[in-house]
Amino acid sequence: MTDPVLHLDNIVKTFPGVRALDGVSFSVMPGEVHALMGENGAGKSTLMKVLGGIYQPDGGTIHVGKEQVTMAGPLEAKAKGIVFIHQELSLAEELSVAENIYLGELPRKSFGRVDWRKLTEQTNTILKKLNVGFDATTRVGDLSIANQQMVEIARALTVDAKAVIFDEPTASLTDAEKVVLFDVISDLQKEGVGIIYISHRMEEIFKITDRISILRDGQYQGTVNTSETSEEAVTQMMIGRKLDLSRMETHHELGDVALEVRGLSCGKLYQDISFEIRRGEVVGFYGLVGAGRTEIAETLFGLRDPSAGQILLDGEEVRITSPNDAIARGISLVPEDRKGQGLVLGMNCRDNMTLPQVQDLTSGPFVAEGAEVAIFDQYRDRLDIRTPGWKQLVGNLSGGNQQKIVIGKWLSMHPSVLIVDEPTRGIDVGSKSEIHKLLRELAAQGYAVMVISSEMPEVLHVADRIVAMYSGRIMRTFTSEEVTEDSLIQAISGLSGHEAA
Amino acid sequence: MKPGTLSKALNSGAIWGFIVLELIFFSIAGEYLSLSDKAFMDWENMLLLLKQSAPIGIIAMGMTIVMINGNIDLSVGATYAIAAIVLLESMTWPIFAGLGDLVIPVAWLLALLVGTFLGALNGLIVWKTGVDAFIVTLGSMLGFRGIVFMFNGENPTSHLNWTLVDFAEAEFLGLATASWFLLAVTLVIWFVMTKTVHGRNAYAIGDNREAAVNAGIRVGPHMMINFAIIGFLAALSAVVFYSESGSVNPNDGQLYELWVITAVVLGGTKITGGAGSVIGTFGGVIAIQLLRKGLGHIGADTSTVNLVIGLILIVVLILDRQLNVKGKEELKV
Structure with missing residues (x-):
C-alpha cells in the first residue's frame, strides 16, 4: 500500500471553553478524492485552518508525505504543496x-518588479485548461460570480500541489461549470494529488469521492468507502440520528390568492414575471445564482422599483415603495445573507426579534422590556428556538437557530406573505429539515410562503409548486406531482422542452 | 456600453478634464477680473505653479499608497514640521561645526531619517495593536505637533545657509529644484505602484484584506513599510521647502493632511482602498493648486478659496456616487 500524501494524527485544538477538535485523525492517499463531512460547527473549518497554518494545534502531528511538519502560515502550507480553494x-x-x-507570490524580476510576461503566460496556460471565456488581464470585478469561482479554482493549479482542499467549490457554479471542475479534479487525481473535498451536497459527494470522513462535534466519527455506504448512513453518522427525507405531504386547504404578480419586469434583471401565491401555499423559486430570483423578492419588498408590471395583494393593485411600506402591507422578507442582512449579531435574541417593531413597544419614553420578552417567549416556543435565554447574543447561536430568530422576527410583524431567500444556506442537515418543517407548518397556518432556493432537494421537499427560472425569465411552473429532477434541471438551464403557463 | 464603463472612463480621465476646465475658466475670467495685466496661462506662471505644488504633491504620493492600502495618515503635517525643525536646527549644532557645507547632506539625512522613523512608528502601532489607522494617526498628529511646540515654544526656528538656498533656488532645464523633486517622486511611486510586487500587493490588501492574508502576504509589515514611505516623503517635502525658506513656524504644515487627502481623493483614489492611481493623484494636486492660484488671480481671498475647494470636493464625491449607480434597477439603500 502506498503512503498517504497527507496524514493528520490525533489533532487537538481547544478554544477557551470549547474543545473544537478532539483527537481527529485522517489521511489522504495520492490520487484520492476524500470527502470531509460534518454539520456546521463539527470542526471542519477549524481542522482546515490547522492544516493551513492559520491555527496552531494544541496536540497531534501533521505529516506531508513521510515528513512531519509544523505549518507556520498559509505561505508555508502552500510551499509544502497544500493548496486551499476557499468557499467564500x-x-x-x-x-x-x-x-x-x-x-x-507574483513572479519577480530585479528591483522587486513584477514579471508581467511570465505572469500572463502562466495564467493563460492554466485558464486554457479550465476552458473559461476570459483571459489573464481581465479585471476580476467584471466577471460573474461563477467565473470568479473559477479564478479561485485556478489557484489550485499554480503550484506543484500534493494535496488540494476544496471547500464548497460548487456553491455558485452552473452545471456546465461543475463538469469542468470535476474534470480538473480528475486531472489532479491522475497526477497523484490527494484531494480533500468539503461539501454539503450529497449527490456530488457520491459522484466524485472515493472515501468519506465524518466529524461530529469536533470528534472523528470514522471513514467509510463511498461505494459501500449510502446517503442515509452518512447522514446518520453526521447528526447521530436518522433523518426523514421524504417529501412533506401535509396537504391542507388552500385559501385565496394572497399575492399576484403580472408581467413584472425590472430592466435587465428579470422580465415578464407572472405568478400567484395562495394562502396556505408554498411556492418554490428554483434557478441558478443570478437567475433573478432574489431581485424579484427585493422588488416585492420595496427595495427595487419595477420597470413594468403589476403587483396585486389580495386582488388589489399596490405600489410598494419601501420596505416600510412592504411590512405595513404584510410582506416580510427573510434575506439570503442571514448574518449580514437579517441579524445584528452583537445584539441579544430578544432585541433582534423585536427590532422592526421596537418603536411601537414603548411605555412612555422607554422601551417596554416586558412586552419585548413576551414576544420573544411566544416565538421561541412556537418555533422551538433553542437558546439558554433571551440574553444570549445571536452571534453565539447555531445557524439553524439564528434563522429561526429571523423568521420569528418577521412572524411577529403578522405578515400575510412570507418571502424566504435561501432559508437553509450554511445550515447543517439536522436543522435544515427543521426549517423545512417549519415552513410547511407556517403555510398550513395560512401564510403565503415564497421560498427561493438553489438546492433542488429543498424545493422538491417543501414546495407545492415550483417556478423554474433561467436568466431573468420564468421557464416553467411545475406542480409537485408533475415535477421530476430531470425536467427541473432542463428548465433552469434554459433547455425547456415545452413551455407551460 | 456596459454599465460602469462611462464612470470608469470619467474616473480615470475626469481630473484632467477638470484641469482643462479650470484653465479655460481662469483665463477668461482673468481677462475681466484680474488686477494684473499678465495672462493666467503664462508659461512662467505655470512653472511657478508646479513648484508651488511640490510640498503638497510630494506628500500626496505617499498618501496615495497608504490610502490604496486602505489606511490613512493624518500626522503628515506634523511630521513635516518636525522634519523641518530637525533640518534647520541640526545645521547649527556644534558637533557639525567643523563640517562646513558638508553639514547640508548630514542635516538632510537626519531630517529624512526622523520622518521615516515617525512614519514607521505609526505603522508599527497600526500593525501591532490593530487599531484603525485613522485613530492612531489622529493621536500622533496631536502628539507630533506637541513635540514641535515643546521644542521652541511659539517661536519660529530659523537658520539660513546660503549654499543651501542657492541649491534650492537653482533651476535645471527651466524647472526649479522643488519641481524636479516632485516629478522624481511621482515617477518613483508610479513605478512602485504599477510595476513592483510591493505595489500590487498594496492594491490587493486594500481591496480584500482577508484574501491577502490567505494568500500569505504579510499585511502588517507591508503596511508599516508604507507608513515609513509616507513619513519619508513628508520629511522630503519639508527638506525641499525649508532649504529655500530657512525658517519654520511651529504652526507650519497644519491642515496639510487635509489638502493632501483632498488631492488624492480628487485624483480618484477610493477612500476605502483598493483602487487609485499615482497619475490621478498628480492631477489632483495640480487641480487644487490651479484652483488656489486661479482664485487668487481673479481676486478671491483665502477663505473663499477654502470654501470653493470644499464644495468641489463634495460635488465630486456626489457625482462619483451617481455615476457608479447602475441606473434605475439599482437596489435602494
Whole structure:
C-alpha cells in the first residue's frame, strides 16, 4: 500500500471553553478524492485552518508525505504543496485575473518588479485548461460570480500541489461549470494529488469521492468507502440520528390568492414575471445564482422599483415603495445573507426579534422590556428556538437557530406573505429539515410562503409548486406531482422542452 | 456600453478634464477680473505653479499608497514640521561645526531619517495593536505637533545657509529644484505602484484584506513599510521647502493632511482602498493648486478659496456616487 500524501494524527485544538477538535485523525492517499463531512460547527473549518497554518494545534502531528511538519502560515502550507480553494471568494476585485491567481507570490524580476510576461503566460496556460471565456488581464470585478469561482479554482493549479482542499467549490457554479471542475479534479487525481473535498451536497459527494470522513462535534466519527455506504448512513453518522427525507405531504386547504404578480419586469434583471401565491401555499423559486430570483423578492419588498408590471395583494393593485411600506402591507422578507442582512449579531435574541417593531413597544419614553420578552417567549416556543435565554447574543447561536430568530422576527410583524431567500444556506442537515418543517407548518397556518432556493432537494421537499427560472425569465411552473429532477434541471438551464403557463 | 464603463472612463480621465476646465475658466475670467495685466496661462506662471505644488504633491504620493492600502495618515503635517525643525536646527549644532557645507547632506539625512522613523512608528502601532489607522494617526498628529511646540515654544526656528538656498533656488532645464523633486517622486511611486510586487500587493490588501492574508502576504509589515514611505516623503517635502525658506513656524504644515487627502481623493483614489492611481493623484494636486492660484488671480481671498475647494470636493464625491449607480434597477439603500 502506498503512503498517504497527507496524514493528520490525533489533532487537538481547544478554544477557551470549547474543545473544537478532539483527537481527529485522517489521511489522504495520492490520487484520492476524500470527502470531509460534518454539520456546521463539527470542526471542519477549524481542522482546515490547522492544516493551513492559520491555527496552531494544541496536540497531534501533521505529516506531508513521510515528513512531519509544523505549518507556520498559509505561505508555508502552500510551499509544502497544500493548496486551499476557499468557499467564500477570496479575491481582490480591482486586480486582474492573473494577479489574483498568483496573489502573494507574483513572479519577480530585479528591483522587486513584477514579471508581467511570465505572469500572463502562466495564467493563460492554466485558464486554457479550465476552458473559461476570459483571459489573464481581465479585471476580476467584471466577471460573474461563477467565473470568479473559477479564478479561485485556478489557484489550485499554480503550484506543484500534493494535496488540494476544496471547500464548497460548487456553491455558485452552473452545471456546465461543475463538469469542468470535476474534470480538473480528475486531472489532479491522475497526477497523484490527494484531494480533500468539503461539501454539503450529497449527490456530488457520491459522484466524485472515493472515501468519506465524518466529524461530529469536533470528534472523528470514522471513514467509510463511498461505494459501500449510502446517503442515509452518512447522514446518520453526521447528526447521530436518522433523518426523514421524504417529501412533506401535509396537504391542507388552500385559501385565496394572497399575492399576484403580472408581467413584472425590472430592466435587465428579470422580465415578464407572472405568478400567484395562495394562502396556505408554498411556492418554490428554483434557478441558478443570478437567475433573478432574489431581485424579484427585493422588488416585492420595496427595495427595487419595477420597470413594468403589476403587483396585486389580495386582488388589489399596490405600489410598494419601501420596505416600510412592504411590512405595513404584510410582506416580510427573510434575506439570503442571514448574518449580514437579517441579524445584528452583537445584539441579544430578544432585541433582534423585536427590532422592526421596537418603536411601537414603548411605555412612555422607554422601551417596554416586558412586552419585548413576551414576544420573544411566544416565538421561541412556537418555533422551538433553542437558546439558554433571551440574553444570549445571536452571534453565539447555531445557524439553524439564528434563522429561526429571523423568521420569528418577521412572524411577529403578522405578515400575510412570507418571502424566504435561501432559508437553509450554511445550515447543517439536522436543522435544515427543521426549517423545512417549519415552513410547511407556517403555510398550513395560512401564510403565503415564497421560498427561493438553489438546492433542488429543498424545493422538491417543501414546495407545492415550483417556478423554474433561467436568466431573468420564468421557464416553467411545475406542480409537485408533475415535477421530476430531470425536467427541473432542463428548465433552469434554459433547455425547456415545452413551455407551460 | 456596459454599465460602469462611462464612470470608469470619467474616473480615470475626469481630473484632467477638470484641469482643462479650470484653465479655460481662469483665463477668461482673468481677462475681466484680474488686477494684473499678465495672462493666467503664462508659461512662467505655470512653472511657478508646479513648484508651488511640490510640498503638497510630494506628500500626496505617499498618501496615495497608504490610502490604496486602505489606511490613512493624518500626522503628515506634523511630521513635516518636525522634519523641518530637525533640518534647520541640526545645521547649527556644534558637533557639525567643523563640517562646513558638508553639514547640508548630514542635516538632510537626519531630517529624512526622523520622518521615516515617525512614519514607521505609526505603522508599527497600526500593525501591532490593530487599531484603525485613522485613530492612531489622529493621536500622533496631536502628539507630533506637541513635540514641535515643546521644542521652541511659539517661536519660529530659523537658520539660513546660503549654499543651501542657492541649491534650492537653482533651476535645471527651466524647472526649479522643488519641481524636479516632485516629478522624481511621482515617477518613483508610479513605478512602485504599477510595476513592483510591493505595489500590487498594496492594491490587493486594500481591496480584500482577508484574501491577502490567505494568500500569505504579510499585511502588517507591508503596511508599516508604507507608513515609513509616507513619513519619508513628508520629511522630503519639508527638506525641499525649508532649504529655500530657512525658517519654520511651529504652526507650519497644519491642515496639510487635509489638502493632501483632498488631492488624492480628487485624483480618484477610493477612500476605502483598493483602487487609485499615482497619475490621478498628480492631477489632483495640480487641480487644487490651479484652483488656489486661479482664485487668487481673479481676486478671491483665502477663505473663499477654502470654501470653493470644499464644495468641489463634495460635488465630486456626489457625482462619483451617481455615476457608479447602475441606473434605475439599482437596489435602494
